Amino acid sequence: MSPVWVIAGKEMRDATRNRWVVSATLLLAGLGFALAFLGSAPTGTLGAKPLAVTVVSLSSLTIFLVPLIALMLAYDALVGEAERGTLLLLLAYPVSKGQVLLGKFIGHVGVLSLATIVGYGSAGLAVGLGSGGADPKSWQAFGSLLGSSVLLGAVFIALAYLVSALARERGAAAGVAIGVWLWFVVLYDMGLLGVLVASRGQIHEKIFPWLLLADPADVFRLYNLTAFDNVRAFSGMAGLSGQVDFSPRFLLVVLLVWVCVPLMGAMIVFRKREW
Amino acid sequence: MSTAVIAVETLVKQFPRHRALDGISFAIPPGVCVALLGHNGAGKSTLMKLLLGLTLPTSGTVRVLGEDPAQAALTFRRQLGFLPENVIFHDMLTGTDTLAFYARLKGEGNERCAGLLERVGLAHAAERRVKTYSKGMRQRLGLAQALLGRPRLLLLDEPTTGLDPMLRQEFYRIIQELRGEGVTVLLSSHLLTELEARTDLAIILRQGSLRAYGSLEDLRARAALPARLRVVTRDGERLAQLLEGVRVAVLEPGMLELECPVGEKMHLLRRVTQLGADLVGDVEIQLPSLDDVYLHFGH
Numbered sequence A: 001m002s003p004v005w006v007i008a009g010k011e012m013r014d015a016t017r018n019r020w021v022v023s024a025t026l027l028l029a030g031l032g033f034a035l036a037f038l039g040s041a042p043t044g045t046l047g048a049k050p051l052a053v054t055v056v057s058l059s060s061l062t063i064f065l066v067p068l069i070a071l072m073l074a075y076d077a078l079v080g081e082a083e084r085g086t087l088l089l090l091l092a093y094p095v096s097k098g099q100v101l102l103g104k105f106i107g108h109v110g111v112l113s114l115a116t117i118v119g120y121g122s123a124g125l126a127v128g129l130g131s132g133g134a135d136p137k138s139w140q141a142f143g144s145l146l147g148s149s150v151l152l153g154a155v156f157i158a159l160a161y162l163v164s165a166l167a168r169e170r171g172a173a174a175g176v177a178i179g180v181w182l183w184f185v186v187l188y189d190m191g192l193l194g195v196l197v198a199s200r201g202q203i204h205e206k207i208f209p210w211l212l213l214a215d216p217a218d219v220f221r222l223y224n225l226t227a228f229d230n231v232r233a234f235s236g237m238a239g240l241s242g243q244v245d246f247s248p249r250f251l252l253v254v255l256l257v258w259v260c261v262p263l264m265g266a267m268i269v270f271r272k273r274e275w
Numbered sequence B: 001m002s003t004a005v006i007a008v009e010t011l012v013k014q015f016p017r018h019r020a021l022d023g024i025s026f027a028i029p030p031g032v033c034v035a036l037l038g039h040n041g042a043g044k045s046t047l048m049k050l051l052l053g054l055t056l057p058t059s060g061t062v063r064v065l066g067e068d069p070a071q072a073a074l075t076f077r078r079q080l081g082f083l084p085e086n087v088i089f090h091d092m093l094t095g096t097d098t099l100a101f102y103a104r105l106k107g108e109g110n111e112r113c114a115g116l117l118e119r120v121g122l123a124h125a126a127e128r129r130v131k132t133y134s135k136g137m138r139q140r141l142g143l144a145q146a147l148l149g150r151p152r153l154l155l156l157d158e159p160t161t162g163l164d165p166m167l168r169q170e171f172y173r174i175i176q177e178l179r180g181e182g183v184t185v186l187l188s189s190h191l192l193t194e195l196e197a198r199t200d201l202a203i204i205l206r207q208g209s210l211r212a213y214g215s216l217e218d219l220r221a222r223a224a225l226p227a228r229l230r231v232v233t234r235d236g237e238r239l240a241q242l243l244e245g246v247r248v249a250v251l252e253p254g255m256l257e258l259e260c261p262v263g264e265k266m267h268l269l270r271r272v273t274q275l276g277a278d279l280v281g282d283v284e285i286q287l288p289s290l291d292d293v294y295l296h297f298g299h
Helices: A003-017 A020-046 A050-074 A079-084 A086-091 A097-130 A136-166 A170-198 A208-213 A216-226 A229-235 A238-243 A248-272 B044-052 B074-079 B095-105 B113-119 B135-146 B165-180 B216-223 B236-242 B262-273 B290-298
Strands: B006-014 B019-028 B033-037 B059-064 B080-083 B153-157 B184-189 B201-206 B209-215 B226-233 B247-252 B255-261 B280-286
Touching: A003 A020, A003 A097, A003 B095, A020 A050, A020 A097, A050 A097, A050 A136, A050 A170, A050 A216, A079 A086, A079 A136, A079 A170, A086 A097, A097 A136, A097 A248, A136 A170, A136 A216, A136 A248, A170 A208, A170 A216, A208 A216, A216 A248, B006 B044, B019 B044, B019 B201, B033 B044, B033 B165, B044 B059, B044 B080, B044 B153, B044 B184, B074 B080, B080 B135, B095 B113, B095 B135, B113 B135, B135 B153, B135 B165, B165 B184, B201 B216, B201 B290, B209 B216, B209 B290, B216 B290, B226 B236, B226 B262, B236 B247, B236 B255, B255 B262, B262 B280
Parallel strands: B019 B209, B033 B184, B033 B201, B080 B153, B153 B184
Antiparallel strands: B006 B019, B006 B059, B201 B209, B226 B255, B226 B280, B247 B255
16 A cells, blocks of 8 residues: 555544544534524525525635634644654655655545535535425535535645644644634735725726635635526625636636645645755 | 665764764674764764655765665665654554554554564553553554564664663663664663663764764773772771872762772772771772763763
8 A cells, every 4th residue: 555545544543533523524514504594594585595595605604614624634734743753753664755745635635525525515415405405506506615615625734734844833833824814714805805995996807806816715715606606696796706707617726726836835845844 | 884784974964053963984784783872962863864864964975774865765764663762652543553554654564563562562552542651651662663564774762761670671672682683773872871781882972973983892991991999998098098009089088989990900909908807898899880981982
């Protein structure tokens, strides 16, 4: 068996024994259920498709929660092991640094996928089946939500590795990880909004959509709220999507780039640094 | 040189703020147990990392089992066993699971894991979580993982810290067995007295330079430390007068310490005992210990 899979399996096992998987799943499921039923309660009178509404509320939840879970899961992947001395030991084994990082990445993405799919999946199924079945389009939108949530998680796991490879101490890595979350999830959007207001909406409509691509959380939002017509109607993004004409496929590619670039960066730093 | 398991030539490792190793050279023949001695910061751990290829030398060459460890293929590392200093197995996994993980990384099945845990005295705790292990138990788990894959060279960084005297004895028994199987062992330590008679060779590092390298008898002879005779006496002043020409120190009233070259201790002893029972109450001979030899070279 390749060392990559040995390490991936170890990470998943560690996370399971740590109750990481259980707590993340419960958190996502709990909030997912809450939002799903709060979100669909008032829509009956409007005749909306509840699952499509759920996609809107769950994607907002994902933007806050999944990056946080991903960062907390992965920020000490390198610097933490270095402090415990186990990284040095691992590197003395017949394993390359590339295999170590890739193995950890697969393991952590696996953990996050499990939590997301089980947590959100149960909420989605309950809403979809509870309302007497949703239309195929809505199921498709929900499936895309699950997939892109995992992808968004992978972005932040990769960012966490970059932080972990650069940090001198575990505590510092934790602080920077929180900073990364604040920047991409809160501050960037606020800044963008501020600029929009200050310039009285004069940011050129050709530039504005591209600025959104500089934040993976926004890419995720755009993808989920504009990819499907039935979702778009409830998302309040109908106006925006008129300006933004990125295809869903293009947005997925951008998210993938957001996974690969920090992961490559982490790999380069990890390889160069002497532990 | 080609038969040497470890050959190091004018090895220098410069860190931004200090020079960890300052041009050291030595060669270690196969099948011996070598003690690597030095204070904290003497360069022991850096040397280990260089031997493992985990860090690159600033200048000089490193050869381990005939290869440059930093350039060798990954499979080269299957021939090595390593126990890092202060390794903390943090896992929620059991001892068996942890060892099985490392076995798989070395490309082994886990058939030998139970035997290895037995060998290091952890069989009773094999199914307990590593988190609940004491420091000594973790250290033994660390030793067990170093023995995976039948290594030809063992690099053990401070392996006996946290072990109580019984376990330490047990540890050295395992090392002796391995040496009998032809495994070369390099172990670093600053606990010197237990090394006595247990290692074939000793390397003494001080602030990154090699202060001494040789067998323990060798080092002892080179240090030429004096033997000490402690004499309990009723009249210290008179005794000192009678032993003219001998270096005498008064430790406390009624207790003198005499120094002489190791080769002349019998002569001095005879002189002292001939002085008669009314003057000399008791005599205790102290030969230079490995600690003394180490202090001699390490300072």
